Amino acid sequence: MNIGFIGCGIISMAHLEGLEELKRANLKTFDLTAVCDLNEKRANAFAANAEERLGKRPKVYTDYKKMIAEEPLDAASVLLDHDLHHIVAEDCFAAGIHVQMQKPLAISPFYGRKILADAKKYDRILTVSEPSVLGAENIAMARAIKDGIIGPVHLLMDYATVTLNRAFFAGTAWRHFKGRAGAGWINDHGVHRTQMFTEVNGPIREVFAYTEIFEKELTDGKTTIRPTGEDTSVTVFRFDNGGLGHWMCSTAAHGESAGGVWIYGSNGCFRPGKHIALGNGQIIPIADVIKQYAPEAAAHPFAHSYVELWEAITDRKTPISSGERGFEALCIVFAALESALIGQPVKVREVMDGVRHSYEDTVVNEMIPDRR
Numbered sequence: 159m160n161i162g163f164i165g166c167g168i169i170s171m172a173h174l175e176g177l178e179e180l181k182r183a184n185l186k187t188f189d190l191t192a193v194c195d196l197n198e199k200r201a202n203a204f205a206a207n208a209e210e211r212l213g214k215r216p217k218v219y220t221d222y223k224k225m226i227a228e229e230p231l232d233a234a235s236v237l238l239d240h241d242l243h244h245i246v247a248e249d250c251f252a253a254g255i256h257v258q259m260q261k262p263l264a265i266s267p268f269y270g271r272k273i274l275a276d277a278k279k280y281d282r283i284l285t286v287s288e289p290s291v292l293g294a295e296n297i298a299m300a301r302a303i304k305d306g307i308i309g310p311v312h313l314l315m316d317y318a319t320v321t322l323n324r325a326f327f328a329g330t331a332w333r334h335f336k337g338r339a340g341a342g343w344i345n346d347h348g349v350h351r352t353q354m355f356t357e358v359n360g361p362i363r364e365v366f367a368y369t370e371i372f373e374k375e376l377t378d379g380k381t382t383i384r385p386t387g388e389d390t391s392v393t394v395f396r397f398d399n400g401g402l403g404h405w406m407c408s409t410a411a412h413g414e415s416a417g418g419v420w421i422y423g424s425n426g427c428f429r430p431g432k433h434i435a436l437g438n439g440q441i442i443p444i445a446d447v448i449k450q451y452a453p454e455a456a457a458h459p460f461a462h463s464y465v466e467l468w469e470a471i472t473d474r475k476t477p478i479s480s481g482e483r484g485f486e487a488l489c490i491v492f493a494a495l496e497s498a499l500i501g502q503p504v505k506v507r508e509v510m511d512g513v514r515h516s517y518e519d520t521v522v523n524e525m526i527p528d529r530r
């Protein structure tokens with residue numbers, strides 16, 4: 159099957175590596191036949207890199223509508239700013255093209271619901287390339303926890319702070335405006351985490367949060383902006399199964415960053431990326447967990463995302479990282495944002511159903527009008 163990439167920015171390289179891993183392993187994989195970016199130089203450089211890694215130069219476009227009209231594509235990977243996801247997804251579905259969307263599924267829950275509805279309307283496959291639940295290591299973690307390796311999960315803690323020194327995250331100014339990115343880092347980074355939380359321990363029922371914009375100005379030395387997306391959030395939540403969570407993230411840390419996830423069950427602690435520490439003193443390395451629980455899965459999360467997309471198209475297999483799961487992850491983030499705005503705990507279900515949307519309204523107000 160043929161695939162086109164729409165957007166050749168930062169993350170597109172990791173996707174190229176994913177396709178390369180599948181090719182190297184001699185697995186069925188998409189032919190990258192076309193790429194598109196508004197920035198022609200970037201698109202050409204990306205196409206040259208693709209030729210080196212995959213052996214074939216994809217055709218270059220600067221207008222994605224032209225690309226999807228002219229190219230015989232089976233699927234497209236949408237690698238664009240969050241406020242474009244719902245627009246480009248609909249154009250692809252309407253052209254008969256299946257879509258792999260980047261996280262977050264959409265800029266806000268309203269647009270997430272729209273993407274899910276459009277996939278149904280045009281009967282096309284939608285997957286979300288969410289690396290926190292894909293790839294052998296993450297698959298093994300979720301399976302091991304569901305298998306009871308640490309016992310029922312009582313508490314999950316997730317801390318992530320980065321030291322931007324008042325510059326732009328990933329060099330991109332758009333990420334700091336809620337009208338372009340839905341919120342601050344709590345959305346961009348947050349959906350990785352909320353999808354992982356629910357993958358390992360089921361739905362989250364209720365969230366309470368405080369959020370803040372501590373850094374009023376950011377600059378890359380050429381442009382100075384006044385961010386409207388939160389740079390810091392502190393959140394507590396409760397899972398449906400009674401487990402509790404504490405999750406915080408900040409791009410306004412200085413001097414030293416922090417990062418780590420601890421998943422505590424009644425018999426031990428799972429440290430993603432590290433090991434399992436059991437109450438009896440036994441340490442199980444992640445490599446052993448992978449060997450036992452996910453020996454068949456592709457190691458690279460983005461390679462896995464293309465396996466999921468392929469199998470969803472050919473066998474109608476339900477992907478682990480489905481549009482619906484991406485929507486739920488987005489709604490947990492928006493429950494936190496809603497809570498911080500109204501000063502009360504918020505039920506995730508109410509955000510999913512569109513009953514609570516005060517925070518989301520502030521996002522829509524700030525969006526570029528022709529992207530609403």
Ligand SMILES: NC(=O)c1ccc[n+]([C@@H]2O[C@H](COP(=O)([O-])OP(=O)(O)OC[C@H]3O[C@@H](n4cnc5c(N)ncnc54)[C@H](O)[C@@H]3O)[C@@H](O)[C@H]2O)c1
Nearest residue numbers: 165166167168169194195196197237238239240260261262
């Ligand atoms: N680990 C991950 O899963 C991960 C990491 C980074 C980014 N992402 C996601 O990938 C998406 C893109 O992020 P990024 O960091 O690559 O951003 P980026 O700004 O580096 O890249 C976006 C690219 O899209 C191009 N573009 C913008 N509008 C376009 C249009 N109308 N037509 C064609 N090209 C257009 C830009 O020129 C740019 O090259 C975001 O949704 C982000 O959340 C996911």
